[in-house]
Amino acid sequence: xxxxxxxxxxxxxxxxxxxxxxxxxxxxxxxxxxxxxxxxxxxxxxxxxxxxxxxxxxxxxxxxxxxxxxxxxxxxxxxxxxxxxxxxxxxxxxxxxxxxxxxxxxxxxxxxxxxxxxxxxxxxxxxxxxxxxxxxxxxxxxxxxxxxxxxxxxxxxxxxxxxxxxxxxxxxxxxxxxxxxxxxxxxxxxxxxxxxxxxxxxxxxxxxxxxxxxxxxxxxxxxxxxxxxxxxxxxxxxxxxxxxxxxxxxxxxxxxxxxxxxxxxxxxxxxxxxxxxxxxxxxxxxxxxxxxxxxxxxxxxxxxxxxxxxxxxxxxxxxxxxx
Amino acid sequence: xxxxxxxxxxxxxxxxxxxxxxxxxxxxxxxxxxxxxxxxxxxxxxxxxxxxxxxxxxxxxxxxxxxxxxxxxxxxxxxxxxxxxxxxxxxxxxxxxxxxxxxxxxxxxxxxxxxxxxxxxxxxxxxxxxxxxxxxxxxxxxxxxxxxxxxxxxxxxxxxxxxxxxxxxxxxxxxxxxxxxxxxxxxxxxxxxxxxxxxxxxxxxxxxxxxxxxxxxxxxxxxxxxxxxxxxxxxxxxxxxxxxxxxxxxxxxxxxxxxxxxxxxxxxxxxxxxxxxxxxxxxxxxxxxxxxxxx
Numbered sequence: 001x002x003x004x005x006x007x008x009x010x011x012x013x014x015x016x017x018x019x020x021x022x023x024x025x026x027x028x029x030x031x032x033x034x035x036x037x038x039x040x041x042x043x044x045x046x047x048x049x050x051x052x053x054x055x056x057x058x059x060x061x062x063x064x065x066x067x068x069x070x071x072x073x074x075x076x077x078x079x080x081x082x083x084x085x086x087x088x089x090x091x092x093x094x095x096x097x098x099x100x101x102x103x104x105x106x107x108x109x110x111x112x113x114x115x116x117x118x119x120x121x122x123x124x125x126x127x128x129x130x131x132x133x134x135x136x137x138x139x140x141x142x143x144x145x146x147x148x149x150x151x152x153x154x155x156x157x158x159x160x161x162x163x164x165x166x167x168x169x170x171x172x173x174x175x176x177x178x179x180x181x182x183x184x185x186x187x188x189x190x191x192x193x194x195x196x197x198x199x200x201x202x203x204x205x206x207x208x209x210x211x212x213x214x215x216x217x218x219x220x221x222x223x224x225x226x227x228x229x230x231x232x233x234x235x236x237x238x239x240x241x242x243x244x245x246x247x248x249x250x251x252x253x254x255x256x257x258x259x260x261x262x263x264x265x266x267x268x269x270x271x272x273x274x275x276x277x278x279x280x281x282x283x284x285x286x287x288x289x290x291x292x293x294x295x296x297x298x299x300x301x302x303x304x305x306x307x308x309x310x311x312x313x314x315x316x317x318x319x320x321x322x323x
Numbered sequence: 324x325x326x327x328x329x330x331x332x333x334x335x336x337x338x339x340x341x342x343x344x345x346x347x348x349x350x351x352x353x354x355x356x357x358x359x360x361x362x363x364x365x366x367x368x369x370x371x372x373x374x375x376x377x378x379x380x381x382x383x384x385x386x387x388x389x390x391x392x393x394x395x396x397x398x399x400x401x402x403x404x405x406x407x408x409x410x411x412x413x414x415x416x417x418x419x420x421x422x423x424x425x426x427x428x429x430x431x432x433x434x435x436x437x438x439x440x441x442x443x444x445x446x447x448x449x450x451x452x453x454x455x456x457x458x459x460x461x462x463x464x465x466x467x468x469x470x471x472x473x474x475x476x477x478x479x480x481x482x483x484x485x486x487x488x489x490x491x492x493x494x495x496x497x498x499x500x501x502x503x504x505x506x507x508x509x510x511x512x513x514x515x516x517x518x519x520x521x522x523x524x525x526x527x528x529x530x531x532x533x534x535x536x537x538x539x540x541x542x543x544x545x546x547x548x549x550x551x552x553x554x555x556x557x558x559x560x561x562x563x564x565x566x567x568x569x570x571x572x573x574x575x576x577x578x579x580x581x582x583x584x585x586x587x588x589x590x591x592x593x594x595x596x597x598x599x600x601x602x603x604x605x606x607x608x609x610x611x612x613x614x615x616x617x618x
Contacts, residue, residue, distance in 0.1 A: 021512060028514035029431055035423035036432070036441045039448055039488065042481055046455065049462040103355030111349060120356060127363050129599045131542025133570045134592045137577045138366045141585060186362050217345035240450060247452020249545035250570075254577055274454045274545070281549055296458040300451065307450035311443060 046300060054294035056287050065294065070260040070276075072284070077291035079298065081260040085177065085272040086299075089252060090245040092181025092266070093188055098238050100185075101192035108193075109200045110208075110222060128190035136254035139183050140175070144255055147182075148174030151267040172267040175257035180272065183255055184245045192241040199233030199317055200226055233317030239310035243303045249274035273299050367596075374593025377586050383594070387555040387572065390579045394586035401557040402572040402591065405472060406598075408561040409551065409568055410541050412476035413483055418533045420480075421487025422522075428488070429495040430517050442492065448485040456481045457546035470552050472561030475568070478546035483536045490532025494525040497616040527613030531606035538602035542595060544570035569595045 057077060058065060067078025104124065108117045151172040158164040203226050211221040257269020258279055271279075273295045281292050377394055388397030424441070432438020460478040468474070498521050506516040522529070552565040553575055569591050576588035 025512040025514040028517070029427075032423045032427035032431055035420045036427035036438070036488075038420060038424065039441055039445045039485060042484070043444060043448060043451075045463060046451070046459045050455070050458055053458075053462040053466070100355040100358055103352045104359065107352040107356055111352060123356075123360060123363065125603065126367075126600075127359060129538060129542075129596075129603050130363070130366060131544070131570060131595055131599065133542065133544040133573045133577070134366065134370060134596060137573055137588055137592055138369055140577055141588075142365075142369055186359075189359055217341055219345040219348040220341070222348070243450045247450075247454065249452065249454040250574060254574075274452060277454055277458070278545060278548055293458050293462065296455050300455045303450055303452055303455075304447060307447045310450075311446045315443070 047297075050293055050297050050300065054290050054297050057290040057294040060287055061291075065291075065298075068262065072280070072288050075287060077287065077294075079273070079291075079295055081262045082271055082273045082276050082295060083298070084262045085256065085270040085275075086246050088177050088266070088270070089180045089184055089256065089272055090242055092178060093184035093245040094238065094242055096182065096185040097189045097192055097241060101189050101237075101241070102196050102234060104189075104193045105196035105200055106222060106226070108197055110218060110226065124190050124193050127186070132187065132248060132250045135183050135187060136251040139179065139251060139255040143183070144174035144179060146174075147179060148172070151176070151178070155267060166264045167266055169265060170267075171265060173257055173269045175255050175269055176267045177256065177270045178266040180252045180256040180270075180275075181266075183251045184248055187248055187251060188241040188244045191244055192237050195237035195240060195314065196230075196234050199230045199237060199314070202233075202317070203229045230317065233314055236310045236313030236317060239306055239313070243306045243310065246306070247274055247299060247303050249278050253278040370589060370592050370596055373586070373589035374591075377590035378593060382587075382590055386557070387567070388583075389555075390576070390581045390584040392581075393583040396583070397587075399569065399572055399587060399591050399594065401554060402567050402569045403594065404557050404559075405551070405554075405561075405566045406541060406568040406570075408472045409475045409479060409547070409566065410537060412473060412561060413479035413540055414533070414537055416476065417480040417483035417536070418487055421484050421533075421536075422491050422529060424484070424488040425491035425495055426517055426522075428492050430513065430521065442488075445485040445488045449489065451482075452545075453478075453482055453543050454545035454548075457549050460546070461549040465550055469563070470550065470565045471563055472551055472558065472566035474550035475547045475566065476561070478550050479540040479543060482543065482546060483540050486536040486539070487533055490536070491525075491529050494528035494532065494616075495521060497528070498524045499616065524615055527609050527615065530613070531609045534602050534606040534609070538599045538606070541602070542570055542599055544568075544574050547571050548574075569598075 061067065061077060064078060066080050066083070067076070068080045069076045069078045070081060104120070108120055112120065151168075151174065152170075154168050155170040155172045158168050159170070207225040207229065208221055211225040216224060252272050253275035256271055256275050258271055258275065259269040260271050260276070261268065263270070277292050277295055277299075281289070284292050382398035383403060384400040385398035387399060387401055424445070428438050428442050428445075432441070456478045459481070460474050464474050464477060502520055502524060503516055506520045507513075511519075547568055547570065551568065551571065553567040553571050554565050555567075558564055558566045573588045573591045573595065576584040576591070579585060579588075
């Protein structure tokens with residue numbers, strides 16, 4: 001595996017013959033290395049500098065940082081309701097975006113011929129280019145007023161039914177966990193789609209042809225040949241989508257309703273970690289500001305863990321495909 | 324003579340429930356695509372329809388009025404100037420650094436552990452939420468110095484860097500090895516081979532990757548919230564004093580109850596989307612026209 005010279009790696013014999021390399025050549029190598037190391041330097045600096053600014057919060061609250069109450073007026077800064085909001089909105093976004101994204105990825109790789117696939121790819125790219133703040137603007141001025149009526153209808157429909165009433169019953173609000181989840185779903189669909197597509201594209205043609213040769217329909221071929229080969233990679237793609245959904249700020253800040261509550265009611269206003277940072281930072285100082293930066297530290301830690309796991313899975317899946 | 328009697332064998336397509344299931348699956352895939360198209364079309368139509376009403380030369384150049392002002396007063400001139408300053412500075416910092424980083428990964432590091440670590444962490448870094456980058460620059464720069472367009476550019480640059488490294492790395496991988504070997508055979512040094520042979524061979528893909536990174540950065544709001552604030556008059560000096568940007572203005576105006584401010588938000592949104600689309604189309608054009616090696 002390591003002996004194999006990939007397309008981009010100069011093989012042994014391609015090295016310059018002279019051992020005494022000119023100063024300019026060595027300088028260039030050092031500059032390139034320094035540029036590459038910037039990635040590691042920045043990541044370490046992020047962790048260090050934000051943690052330093054958040055220390056007053058960590059010191060003041062201890063494990064209370066995971067407390068339920070967030071009230072700047074009484075200097076209580078428990079982050080649980082925001083962690084809950086981030087988890088709920090991300091979960092809603094994933095439940096909606098993942099089947100759709102995998103469906104489009106299969107459509108692009110297995111159904112539509114290559115030429116016809118390009119317009120579909122353009123549409124997905126367009127979706128990725130719409131900035132977060134434009135989703136937020138559309139969300140708060142167009143989508144929220146429209147969907148508020150639908151929520152009210154659903155809430156009156158499920159009133160009194162045991163579980164459904166707890167999830168979809170009143171109180172309802174156009175700006176809510178569920179609305180934020182929907183908008184986040186639109187925003188993470190492009191990345192989950194394109195990564196799933198990359199993973200599915202590595203399924204060996206011989207596996208697919210074998211399935212067809214046994215008389216499988218396309219669906220059976222997907223179940224038997226594509227799915228076993230690419231499920232790991234798709235899990236990685238979904239985790240990357242989760243990372244995006246957790247960190248998405250501006251759109252969520254505009255449509256989530258900005259209310260630090262923990263409730264099972266999905267149509268009720270809530271708040272998430274990035275949204276509360278964006279909304280409350282301008283008026284914050286002292287421990288309040290330290291707490292908001294601390295939320296950023298927690299967010300950084302969560303997303304780094306998820307991304308490391310996801311990239312490891314995707315990387316392994318891609319290596320499997322090329323081997 | 325042996326002939327199949329009774330019903331004729333049809334090898335083309337399965338029958339009955341299997342066929343129906345297959346059809347249902349195909350239909351569901353198409354439905355998935357339609358589900359994505361609907362909101363996209365809605366957003367684009369709303370932004371264009373409501374933005375086009377307000378956009379004029381005056382809107383693009385005038386100072387930012389107070390929120391209560393009606394739609395035909397003032398514009399977003401300072402925000403456009405600010406966006407160009409900030410994104411320009413971020414590009415000048417992140418793109419050369421990103422290309423050099425990718426050169427290290429691909430030309431020097433190879434499959435060594437350090438290069439693999441840097442490449443992996445660059446991937447991970449693309450997943451760092453943009454608001455965390457804003458908090459980072461606030462902690463490390465703004466608290467020591469001041470709010471400025473440059474601080475915003477630092478935050479956007481941090482977001483762009485891993486994206487540029489990754490897209491450039493992909494492009495450098497596509498440059499065929501015999502090109503390098505031929506240059507070494509002529510006695511060129513590695514730096515020279517990289518600068519005069521490898522980079523020119525990959526320039527189309529590198530530029531279009533950089534343009535896509537710029538398009539994404541231009542739409543970012545969260546990292547600018549705590550690094551540039553907002554202002555209502557043009558700040559010509561990006562290194563000193565608060566500044567503003569198109570996305571920041573949209574964010575401020577979106578929560579305003581005044582119809583004039585909301586109209587200006589739609590106009591700014593249309594401007595932002597047009598800028599992003601132009602960059603994306605330029606990237607596509609360059610990919611189609613100047614790419615020598617592709618997958």
